[in-house]
Amino acid sequence: MKHIAELCGVSVATVSKIVNRKDDDVKEETRLRVLKTVEEEGYFINTLARSMKTKNTKTLGLIVPDIKNAYYTDTSRGAEDMAVRKGYTLFLCNTDDSINKEISYLVKLMEKQVDGIIIIASMERDVEMEELLKINVPFAVLNSSTNYKDYAVKVQVDNYKGMYEGVEHLLGLGHKKIMYLQGETRLSFGEERFRGYKDALEKHGIAYDDNLVATTTFNVEGAYGYLRENGLVPETTAIMCGNDLMALGVLNWAKEECIDVPGDLSIIGYDDTIFSVISSPKITTVNQHCHLVGEILVKELLEKIDSEDFTQRMIPVASHLVVRESTGKPMIH
Amino acid sequence: MKHIAELCGVSVATVSKIVNRKDDDVKEETRLRVLKTVEEEGYFINTLARSMKTKNTKTLGLIVPDIKNAYYTDTSRGAEDMAVRKGYTLFLCNTDDSINKEISYLVKLMEKQVDGIIIIASMERDVEMEELLKINVPFAVLNSSTNYKDYAVKVQVDNYKGMYEGVEHLLGLGHKKIMYLQGETRLSFGEERFRGYKDALEKHGIAYDDNLVATTTFNVEGAYGYLRENGLVPETTAIMCGNDLMALGVLNWAKEECIDVPGDLSIIGYDDTIFSVISSPKITTVNQHCHLVGEILVKELLEKIDSEDFTQRMIPVASHLVVRESTGKPMIH
DNA sequence: TTGTACGCGTTATCAA
DNA sequence: TTGATAACGCGTACAA
Secondary structure, three states, X not given: OHHHHHHHOOOHHHHHHHHOOOOOOOOHHHHHHHHHHHHHHOOOOOHHHHHHHHOOOOEEEEEEOOOOOHHHHHHHHHHHHHHHHOOOEEEEEEOOOOHHHHHHHHXXXXXXXXXXXXXXXXXXXXXXXXXXXXXXXXXXXXXXOOOXXXXXXXXXXXXXXXXXXXXXXXXXXXXXXXXXXXEOOOOHHHHHHHHHHHHHHHHOOOOOOHHHEEEEOOOHHHHHHHHHHHOOOOOOOEEEEOOHHHHHHHHHHHHHOOOOOOOOOEEEOOOOOOHHHHOOOOOEEEEOOHXXXXXXXXXXXXXXXXXXXXXXXXXXXOOEEEOOOOOXXXXXX | OHHHHHHHOOOHHHHHHHHOOOOOOOOHHHHHHHHHHHHHHOOOOOHHHHHHHHOOOOEEEEEEOOOOOHHHHHHHHHHHHHHHHOOOEEEEEEOOOOHHHHHHHHHHHHHOOOOEEEEOOOXXXXXXXXXXXXXXXXXXXXXOOOOOOOOEEEEEEOHHHXXXXXXXXXXXXXXXOEEEEEEOOOOHHHHHHHHHHHHHHHHOOOXXXXXXXXXXXXXXXXXXXXXXXXXXXXXXXXXXXXXXXXXXXXXXXXXXXXXXOOOOOEEEOOOOOOHHHHOOOOOEXXXXXXXXXXXXXXXXXXXXXXXXXXXXXXXXXXXXXXXOOOOOOOOOO
């Protein structure tokens, strides 16, 4: 800036005003002259120096277990979209669900003076909360049941409703025996979905049956392996799965057993990923609006940063069922 | 730092030495006292101020078309892994292949004084090159045929070899009529793969046949739609696809037509994504080592940053064939 | 309409 | 073993 000022024969104050578009009081002629020199010299504003004065960096930290997991990828992308739109840039932080990596990143972000932090953590941990207490920067957490201090924004996906709608869809088609093949998790959403499953059944006068609920891993092999080993409870005509990969596993098993989908068996997945649409038949699934969730996380976080309102907020985001080809009326035998 | 200094009754210089571990000459007692206060006060070093002095930010920019594309996700993850390992943090920049977004990010990164930039761009563009010329920061580009200035590191995936190996695998199994269903692209790798296909055939004494090459989009519908419309050239017993999704499209079509895979038709995909392993049969495919490529990009970039050696480098990365269930000997009719 | 001077939080140098 | 101070590049009062 000093260099530019000298070249143009003006002071740095003048250059500063111009590059920051606070140039109401500078002559059009000098404005143009300075801008031209800026262009010619390939000058870039040094935001480091600026931030020292302004006390903000227009930078956020994005903490995510693993960007390779489709769910997090979409959410991250939504976060990034909103961030650019608002003039912010994101630091990408993968933690692999390791508390050490997470803390190490948290420290790094503080050192880098980020204006806020988005935490899309999959684990529930109190250790982290303790650590967070020293972090006096606004942050936004997704799907956390932890009770953070006041500068937190909590965004919650409505897992209860997503599950409820799925089961209701099956009940509406006439299914009576609906299995729930859930994924293993210590997170609160597992319990919420379970409630959704149970409530939907009871609301429609169907007794809850423990034998119809099974737990396995969140992938193709998990679901496939479970059915291969245990088969179906007699008269089961539909399965709700923990995610689309599990639904795919069920589909593969059904094919092998010559069970027609959806003729003999209806299947519902969860997440509405590409998997639900490349399979044949295409899978009915619950869309959680990951991209939107990412956008909301950033939007709410920035609002918290801008306002002086430091009360904890909770923002719910609805899920909705996407009906495709893997569900239909149960055959009458 | 000043605050800590005052609390401990020492100078900022002393505190600085201690937090930077340049404390050979400070008394153990004061060291401990300062460290304790740092801990108690929840003090974090301000890297903004540090960077103003040291002239580096330990920060890199990661420019990528879209993190949601599995190929870029993996590469990005590899880049991030290497970055943390080396003490660097990444700015995440999705461009959606928009030249405007890219330039806007490039400017932002310069303003943020990044030490280097990784460009995993999918488009080939000279405009960008012109723009880059003003960017006097080291950068690493993946799969670009553009001839950049000396501070660039170029990493190239060996698409020729990947394709060559795939075709050779089919020839080894006894296939004579091998279709190449390629994806539409303006990138140089398209041409390289095509050469790989041709050369492998010729090397094995099989004449190249124009009719066996078709172009469609890089997804399930592209491949499925093409075959549905045009069918197979008579006597074709194998297909090389542009990526795994296309291979999946071929598989779906084959199922519909009651064509057995690999009995009647062998299929090879490209990228070794999860798709090649969730399908049935599992798809033989070419692994491009995306994660490794990401690591290499960062590693080479950092070497360039550290060294004063400013000559353009080119680093090749091999691909290799992963044989699974979708390829086999052609049936003799 | 433009310029001067100061402060932002650090690091490095050199003196005490 | 410790401390004083200049410099880094910018934004902003206030003065001219």
